[in-house]
Amino acid sequence: MTEFIEVAELVDIPPGERKRIEVNGKQITLFNLEGEFFAIYDRCPHKRTAPLLRGMLDGQGVKCPNHGYRFDFKTGQCDRGSEWDTKVYQVKVENGKIFIGPERNKD
Numbered sequence: 001m002t003e004f005i006e007v008a009e010l011v012d013i014p015p016g017e018r019k020r021i022e023v024n025g026k027q028i029t030l031f032n033l034e035g036e037f038f039a040i041y042d043r044c045p046h047k048r049t050a051p052l053l054r055g056m057l058d059g060q061g062v063k064c065p066n067h068g069y070r071f072d073f074k075t076g077q078c079d080r081g082s083e084w085d086t087k088v089y090q091v092k093v094e095n096g097k098i099f100i101g102p103e104r105n106k107d
Protein backbone atom coordinates (compact mmCIF):
# COMPACT_ATOMS: atom_id res chain seq x y z
CA MET A 1 0.00 0.00 0.00
CA THR A 2 1.33 3.40 -0.88
CA GLU A 3 -1.23 5.66 0.72
CA PHE A 4 -2.73 5.95 4.18
CA ILE A 5 -6.07 4.16 4.56
CA GLU A 6 -8.57 4.75 7.36
CA VAL A 7 -8.98 1.52 9.30
CA ALA A 8 -10.54 2.27 12.68
CA GLU A 9 -11.85 4.86 15.08
CA LEU A 10 -9.47 5.88 17.86
CA VAL A 11 -12.07 4.87 20.46
CA ASP A 12 -12.10 1.32 19.04
CA ILE A 13 -8.59 0.61 20.35
CA PRO A 14 -7.96 2.11 23.80
CA PRO A 15 -4.45 2.06 25.35
CA GLY A 16 -3.31 -1.50 26.03
CA GLU A 17 -5.68 -2.95 23.47
CA ARG A 18 -5.19 -4.44 20.03
CA LYS A 19 -7.37 -5.13 17.03
CA ARG A 20 -7.00 -7.12 13.84
CA ILE A 21 -8.09 -5.42 10.65
CA GLU A 22 -7.99 -6.30 6.98
CA VAL A 23 -6.39 -3.95 4.48
CA ASN A 24 -6.27 -4.85 0.79
CA GLY A 25 -6.75 -8.51 1.72
CA LYS A 26 -3.96 -8.51 4.34
CA GLN A 27 -4.56 -9.28 7.99
CA ILE A 28 -2.84 -6.61 10.09
CA THR A 29 -2.95 -6.16 13.84
CA LEU A 30 -2.94 -2.72 15.40
CA PHE A 31 -1.51 -2.36 18.90
CA ASN A 32 -2.04 0.67 21.13
CA LEU A 33 0.94 0.97 23.47
CA GLU A 34 -0.07 3.74 25.85
CA GLY A 35 -1.24 5.94 23.01
CA GLU A 36 1.43 5.02 20.47
CA PHE A 37 0.11 2.85 17.65
CA PHE A 38 1.92 0.06 15.82
CA ALA A 39 0.76 -2.08 12.94
CA ILE A 40 2.23 -5.48 12.09
CA TYR A 41 1.33 -8.22 9.63
CA ASP A 42 -0.76 -10.59 11.70
CA ARG A 43 0.53 -13.97 10.57
CA CYS A 44 3.77 -15.12 12.15
CA PRO A 45 6.31 -15.75 9.38
CA HIS A 46 7.61 -18.86 11.15
CA LYS A 47 4.67 -21.19 10.46
CA ARG A 48 2.22 -18.66 8.95
CA THR A 49 -0.60 -19.99 11.08
CA ALA A 50 -0.14 -18.18 14.39
CA PRO A 51 -1.91 -14.83 14.77
CA LEU A 52 0.27 -12.18 16.38
CA LEU A 53 -3.02 -10.72 17.64
CA ARG A 54 -2.73 -13.29 20.43
CA GLY A 55 0.97 -12.64 21.06
CA MET A 56 2.53 -11.36 24.29
CA LEU A 57 3.80 -7.80 24.33
CA ASP A 58 7.55 -7.44 24.88
CA GLY A 59 8.61 -3.80 25.01
CA GLN A 60 7.94 -2.34 21.57
CA GLY A 61 7.43 -5.74 20.06
CA VAL A 62 5.32 -8.86 20.27
CA LYS A 63 6.15 -12.51 20.88
CA CYS A 64 4.37 -15.13 18.82
CA PRO A 65 1.93 -17.22 20.87
CA ASN A 66 3.25 -20.47 19.33
CA HIS A 67 7.04 -20.56 19.77
CA GLY A 68 7.86 -17.15 21.20
CA TYR A 69 9.72 -15.57 18.32
CA ARG A 70 9.78 -11.81 18.93
CA PHE A 71 8.99 -9.21 16.27
CA ASP A 72 9.93 -5.56 16.63
CA PHE A 73 7.08 -3.14 15.96
CA LYS A 74 9.35 -0.49 14.40
CA THR A 75 11.51 -2.64 12.14
CA GLY A 76 9.68 -5.97 11.77
CA GLN A 77 12.93 -7.71 12.74
CA CYS A 78 12.71 -11.15 14.32
CA ASP A 79 15.01 -12.05 17.21
CA ARG A 80 15.63 -15.51 15.71
CA GLY A 81 17.10 -14.36 12.43
CA SER A 82 16.35 -12.17 9.45
CA GLU A 83 14.70 -15.00 7.52
CA TRP A 84 11.74 -14.53 9.86
CA ASP A 85 11.49 -10.74 9.60
CA THR A 86 7.97 -9.49 8.97
CA LYS A 87 6.14 -6.44 7.70
CA VAL A 88 5.28 -3.45 9.86
CA TYR A 89 3.32 -0.43 8.72
CA GLN A 90 3.22 3.28 9.38
CA VAL A 91 0.30 4.47 11.47
CA LYS A 92 -1.14 7.93 11.92
CA VAL A 93 -4.03 9.31 13.93
CA GLU A 94 -6.04 12.27 12.71
CA ASN A 95 -9.35 13.65 13.91
CA GLY A 96 -10.09 10.58 16.01
CA LYS A 97 -9.40 8.14 13.20
CA ILE A 98 -6.56 5.65 12.73
CA PHE A 99 -4.85 5.28 9.35
CA ILE A 100 -2.40 2.65 8.13
CA GLY A 101 0.17 3.53 5.52
CA PRO A 102 3.19 2.12 3.71
CA GLU A 103 5.55 -0.40 5.27
CA ARG A 104 7.86 1.11 7.88
CA ASN A 105 10.82 -1.01 6.92
CA LYS A 106 10.55 0.16 3.33
CA ASP A 107 11.13 3.85 4.19
Ligand code: FES
Pocket residue numbers: 044045046047048049050064065066067068069
Ligand atom coordinates in the same frame (compact mmCIF):
# COMPACT_ATOMS: atom_id res chain seq x y z
S1 FES B 1 4.63 -20.00 14.64
FE1 FES B 1 5.27 -18.10 15.44
S2 FES B 1 7.18 -18.56 16.36
FE2 FES B 1 6.56 -20.44 15.49
